[in-house]
Amino acid sequence: MSNVVVVGSQWGDEGKGKIVDWLSSEADIVIRFQGGHNAGHTLVIDGKTYKLRLLPSGIVRENKISIIGNGVVVDPWALIDEIEEIKKKGVSITEKNLFLSESATLILPIHSELDVLREDSSSKNLKIGTTRRGIGPAYEDKVGRRSIRVVDLLSKKNLDVKLKTLLQHHNYLRKGMGKKIFNKKKLKDDLLKIAPKILKYSKPIWKKIEEFKKLNKKILFEGAQGILLDVDHGTYPFVTSSNTVASSAATGSGCGINTIDYILGITKAYTTRVGEGPFPTELKDKIGEKLGERGKEFGTVTSRKRRCGWFDGVLVRQTIKTSGINGIALTKLDVLDGFDEIKICIGYKLDGKKIDYLPSSSEQQFKIKPIYKSFKGWKTKTYGIGEFSSLPKEAQNYIKFIENFVETKVSAISTSPERKDTILIEDPFKD
Secondary structure, three states, rough: OEEEEEEEEOOOOOOOOHHHHHHHHHEEEEEOOOOOOOEEEEEEEOOEEEHHHHHHHHHHHHOOOEOOOEEEEHHHHHHHHHHHHHOOOOOOOOOOEEEEEEEOOOOOOOHHHHEEEEOOOOHHOOOOOOOOOOHHHHHHHOOOOOOOOOOHHOHHHHHHHHHHHHHHOOOOOOOOOOOOOOOOOHHHHHHHHHHHHHHHHEOOOOHHHHHHHHOOOOOEEEEEOHHHHOOOOOOOOOOOOOOOOHHHHHHHHOOOOOHEEEEEEEOOOOEEEEOOOOOOOEOOOOHHHHHHOOOEOOOOOOOOOEEEEOOEHHHHHHHHHHHOOOOOEEEEHHOOOOOOOOEEEEEEEEEEEEEOOOOOHHHHHHHHEEEEEEEOOOOOOOOOOOOOOHHHHHHHHHHHHHHHHHHOOOEEEEEOOOOEEEEEEOOOOOO
């Protein structure tokens, strides 16, 4: 059986939710392997909308096991709220179909407070444009070896020791910012109160994955955000605090890299970005507004308006290489219906010289100018079309150019938010 990793090939918000849901109908196990509740997926199934933040997309389907891996940072209160919210929509969630890694790091109120303090700081160097949910500070504590993990909720004594170490660090920062020190007793009491609700889902995930592999179960690894937000390979420092590339699926869930058979990159037919940071093809005009309106470009979790621009082939080609993507699923093609002219970025100019990649320097990233190739738009609708041959010729030409330029085949094409409106060219699960 094939195991598939799904990652976003841009800055996130590429429509992964629909594609993951579409693939999860064939998978047995769906694993979320990085990120926090700052990233979300919107699923539309039989006219019913589900907005997920931490829960893997497989949770809304019967007879699937959903796993939150060790690479995810988990706000326990947000997780329980989300579980209750999804249950109200008729979805069954129990310890039999939802597993949570015992090694996952917890996001605490102290993390979200620090996130807000930094974002509200007058210093531009501290402002990244985060969702203020504590994801970054939680990852900092994880790397600093002082985080509270799911397994720490098992012992009151151990939790007390861990909290002392954690608050020593955070209260030092808070004093420097002129804020009151954090109350350890209240935080401990709050954690012990929610502990039973969280611990019932806790398991050694790496062990469960090994069991599933021996049973030849199909595993779908679900990434959050996009590769350009990767802490190593993205537009640093305007990135998330985890690795979003496909290889982190193994690290973030506890399995060998040889578990992965196919990597599918979800790729929007244009480009969007949320928050601060460089965006070479951003359109701050009526065309950009039109893309945003037609594509309903607002965040699943925060409802923040997304910045919009033309498809950046240079960036997608680069993320395909850094993540080892085998095929791309091109989404939201229908948003481009009706444009007279459509453009693709095929290179950059930096200080008068042409370059064919995104430089690592944030200073240079802000300076680069896109070089475009223009395409004739199509006047007939692609919305709901289910066959490649039925697409307008201009749309076919657009897709073929993307495929050739990014040097990776288009495996699927999405022509509406509905799961059924997907043109399958290559099945990632097929051996």
